[in-house]
Amino acid sequence: GAVVSQHPSRVICKSGTSVKIECRSLDFQATTMFWYRQFPKQSLMLMATSNEGSKATYEQGVEKDKFLINHASLTLSTLTVTSAHPEDSSFYICSAMNREVNYGYTFGSGTRLTVV
Amino acid sequence: GENVEQHPSTLSVQEGDSAVIKCTYSDSASNYFPWYKQELGKRPQLIIDIRSNVGEKKDQRIAVTLNKTAKHFSLHITETQPEDSAVYFCAAVNYGQNFVFGPGTRLSVLP
Numbered sequence: 425g426a427v428v429s430q431h432p433s434r435v436i437c438k439s440g441t442s443v444k445i446e447c448r449s450l451d452f453q454a455t456t457m458f459w460y461r462q463f464p465k466q467s468l469m470l471m472a473t474s475n476e477g478s479k480a481t482y483e484q485g486v487e488k489d490k491f492l493i494n495h496a497s498l499t500l501s502t503l504t505v506t507s508a509h510p511e512d513s514s515f516y517i518c519s520a521m522n523r524e525v526n527y528g529y530t531f532g533s534g535t536r537l538t539v540v
Numbered sequence: 541g542e543n544v545e546q547h548p549s550t551l552s553v554q555e556g557d558s559a560v561i562k563c564t565y566s567d568s569a570s571n572y573f574p575w576y577k578q579e580l581g582k583r584p585q586l587i588i589d590i591r592s593n594v595g596e597k598k599d600q601r602i603a604v605t606l607n608k609t610a611k612h613f614s615l616h617i618t619e620t621q622p623e624d625s626a627v628y629f630c631a632a633v634n635y636g637q638n639f640v641f642g643p644g645t646r647l648s649v650l651p
Binding site: 519 | 572583584586589591629633635636638639640641642643644
């Protein structure tokens with residue numbers, strides 16, 4: 425079946441540094457990528473939606489200059505957390521949409537980010 | 541936009557008993573309703589889903605029912621086992637758009 429490879433699975437970084445998270449669709453073209461965030465003991469919340477070749481659409485309250493999303497190809501989308509702070513520590517997970525398959529959503533394995 | 545509510549927030553059952561979790565949604569355009577199980581420290585795993593053209597779906601001990609008129613859907617787990625203990629999330633999706641997740645239900649199955 426469809427697979428989305430998400431890396432890294434875990435990352436610890438220092439405050440003020442940037443972290444890049446990659447989601448790669450291995451056997452299909454992901455025309456749309458959704459990025460979600462899950463804080464401890466909370467649900468998954470949509471951060472942004474990106475379509476290949478277009479600028480991402482961010483949800484209210486998500487800073488587009490802090491969370492940079494690039495979806496330059498049909499198989500790769502990246503989320504860069506810039507100038508990370510401890511409050512950015514969270515679980516980040518992508519979900520790729522394959523429009524060639526009915527209800528074709530595939531989640532990545534997630535990235536646990538800890539900012540110290 | 542879509543809003544998904546989920547009840548109860550916590551649920552404790554004795555091993556062997558049934559567990560029911562209910563979700564309501566607000567957007568009548570939603571047409572896909574998946575359920576996820578998340579164990580501590582792990583990513584959510586899809587356990588069952590239902591589309592709007594179906595009223596019920598079953599997979600062994602797990603079943604989901606959908607009432608489009610009332611805009612609610614429920615997860616039913618029968619013969620619960622300790623390994624069913626986890627947080628369960630429902631979601632409502634208007635196909636082509638993002639998932640809107642419920643706040644989650646922490647299920648504890650007591651031996």
